Amino acid sequence: MNWLTNFVRPKIRALVSRTEAAENLWTKCPGCEHMLFHRDLEAALFVCASCGHHLRVSAKQRLAMLFDDGKYQRIELPRTPADPLRFRDKKRYSDRLKEAQAKTGESDAIVVAHGTLGGYPVVVAAFEFSFMGGSMGTAVGEALVAAAQLARLQQAPLIAVPASGGARMQEGILSLMQMPRSVIATTLLREAGLPYIVVLTDPTTGGVSASFAMVADIAIAESGAVIGFAGQRVIEETIRETLPEGFQRAEYLLEHGMVDMVVRRKELRPTLARILGLLLRREPSAEVLSLPRAADAADAANPAGTAPSIARPAPSAE
Numbered sequence: 508m509n510w511l512t513n514f515v516r517p518k519i520r521a522l523v524s525r526t527e528a529a530e531n532l533w534t535k536c537p538g539c540e541h542m543l544f545h546r547d548l549e550a551a552l553f554v555c556a557s558c559g560h561h562l563r564v565s566a567k568q569r570l571a572m573l574f575d576d577g578k579y580q581r582i583e584l585p586r587t588p589a590d591p592l593r594f595r596d597k598k599r600y601s602d603r604l605k606e607a608q609a610k611t612g613e614s615d616a617i618v619v620a621h622g623t624l625g626g627y628p629v630v631v632a633a634f635e636f637s638f639m640g641g642s643m644g645t646a647v648g649e650a651l652v653a654a655a656q657l658a659r660l661q662q663a664p665l666i667a668v669p670a671s672g673g674a675r676m677q678e679g680i681l682s683l684m685q686m687p688r689s690v691i692a693t694t695l696l697r698e699a700g701l702p703y704i705v706v707l708t709d710p711t712t713g714g715v716s717a718s719f720a721m722v723a724d725i726a727i728a729e730s731g732a733v734i735g736f737a738g739q740r741v742i743e744e745t746i747r748e749t750l751p752e753g754f755q756r757a758e759y760l761l762e763h764g765m766v767d768m769v770v771r772r773k774e775l776r777p778t779l780a781r782i783l784g785l786l787l788r789r790e791p792s793a794e795v796l797s798l799p800r801a802a803d804a805a806d807a808a809n810p811a812g813t814a815p816s817i818a819r820p821a822p823s824a825e
C-alpha cells in the first residue's frame with residue numbers, strides 16, 4: 508500500500524494540478540469571446556487586445572495598477588458585527604461571508620490603502636467585486652469612513668474605485684444606512700479642502716451608484732463600464748419601452764453629463780496623476796517672470812520712439 512500513497516498519489520496530484528494550471532492560462536473575453544493568454548492580458552492591464560473590452564479586476568490588481576511602482580500600504584479595517592440580523596436565505600449569511608472570505612482572501616468587499624500616485628500622497632478605497640458582488644454592508648461603510656478619516660489625517664486626496672452591485676440585502680436596513688454614511692464620509696474631505704475623486708468601474712449599480720459614487724468632485728468612468736441604479740431589464744419592464752443602445756454605459760453617461768470623463772484603463776494612472784497635479788500643486792510649474800510694462804518696454808527697445816515692441820513670451824512650463 509505504501510507505494511500507492513508515496514508514489515502513485517503524488518503523480519496523480521501533479522497531473523491534476525497541471526491541467527488546472529493550463530486552464531488558468533487562458534481567459535475568454537466576455538466582449539468578443541477571444542481566448543486571451545494570461546500573461547498578455549496582465550501586461551495589457553486586463554484589457555482585451557482584440558476588442559478593447561475592459562475585464563473586471565480584483566481590488567489588489569486595481570491598487571497595483573494605480574499606485575507608483577505598484578507599491579502601497581493597506582490599512583486594517585474596523586471590525587463590524589459579522590451577521591447583525593442573523594439572516595438566512597438558502598444559506599446562512601455568516602456562512603456566505605466565510606465562503607467569500609476564503610475565496611477572495613479579503614475580510615469584506617473593500618480594500619483601503621495609501622501610497623503615492625504620480626508622486627502625490629493618496630488614499631485609495633477599491634472594491635472587490637468577487638466578494639458577494641462588491642455589495643455594501645456595514646463593513647464597507649465603515650471602511651469608507653476610515654478611508655476618509657485617513658485621507659484627512661494625511662492631508663491626501665481620496666480616490667474611491669467602486670465595483671459593486673449595490674447594498675448588501677442580507678444586512679437589510681443596516682446596509683441602506685451605509686448610503687448616507689458614505690456620503691457624510693466624503694464631506695470630511697470637502698471640509699478639509701481635499702479632492703475626492705471617483706473612478707466608476709464595471710459595474711457600479713444600486714445603492715453604491717446612489718450614494719458616495721455620484722458625489723465626487725471629479726467623476727471618471729472606465730471605458731465601457733455599466734453604471735446605473737436599476738438594471739436595464741427592470742427599467743424596460745417597468746416603463747414598457749425599449750432603452751437606447753449603450754444605455755447605462757460610461758460613454759452614454761458622459762454624453763448626458765453624468766460623468767466628467769471616460770478613460771481607458773491604460774490612461775487611468777496618467778490621467779489621475781495629471782488631475783492631482785492640477786488640484787494639489789500650489790506653486791506654479793515654472794518660474795514666474797514679470798512682464799515689463801508696455802511703456803518701459805517700448806522705451807528700452809526703441810529709444811527713438813517709432814514703434815512699440817511686443818513683449819517676448821514667457822518661457823513655457825516644459
Ligand SMILES: [Zn+2]
Binds near residue numbers: 539555560
Ligand atoms: Zn475581446
